[in-house]
Amino acid sequence: MSTKLAGYSETVICPYNKCHVILKERIQTHLVKCARSYPNIQLEICPFNATHRFRAEDKARHMEECSSREIFDRLHYQVGNSVTSNNAPVAPSSQSRPRLQVSNDCEENWDHYDFPTYDPQNYAKNANVLRSVPLLQPSERRKFADEERKRLSELERRRQPRNHRRDDSN
Ligand SMILES: [Zn+2]
Ligand SMILES: [Zn+2]
Incomplete structure (x- = not known):
């Protein structure tokens, strides 16, 4: 049997501050x-899921990785292709796009800082809004969160303008 805990709340990492780990139903x-x-x-908003936000330059990659896209495609298959993927709001000034201000220490304490909790009743109550998102197993979720944190910090590091621009892609 699967080890998936049906009532285990999923968490997502806030795109504005990776230190914010937020319950999915509250994101x-x-x-x-x-x-x-x-x-x-x-941040731009994902056309497939309003809780997905990303910087304009990350849009193409998100469109490829988006976890809601497949579900979205399936849902809208019968309705037709009336939804365009170009309706996300555009950042006002793309030249002076501010860099994400992410601190490396996650000690900042927010009043709405959330940890995953096991709450079957709450889960049931929120099941409707959660249904569009595939449930990951706890180990996968943890792995995803780790990778997401790593990826974000990696991105931040690459964006540091003063940094050497060493490109190992050759
Ligand atoms: Zn946040
Ligand atoms: Zn998305």
Whole structure:
């Protein structure tokens, strides 16, 4: 049998601050708060899932990796292709795009900082809104969170303008 715990809440890493680990069912609310708290961070919204936000330059990659895309495609298959993928808001000024201000220490304490909790009742209550997202097993979820953190910090490191531009792709 699968080790998947049906009532185990999923968490996502806030795109505005990777130190924010947020329950999936609360990410929508959190994103609204965080967007206000980081007015200088202009993120685009995924056309497949409003809780996916990313910088404009990450859009192409997100479109390839988006976990909601497959589900979205399936859902809209019968309705037709009426939804375009170009309706995401565009950052106002692409030249002076601010860099994500992410600190390396995650000690910042937010009042809406959440940890995963096991709450079957809460899960049932939120099952409707969670249904569009595939459930990962706890080990996968942990791995994903780790990789996501690594990826984000890697991206940040590459973006440091003062850094050497060593490209090993050759
Ligand atoms: Zn946040
Ligand atoms: Zn997405």
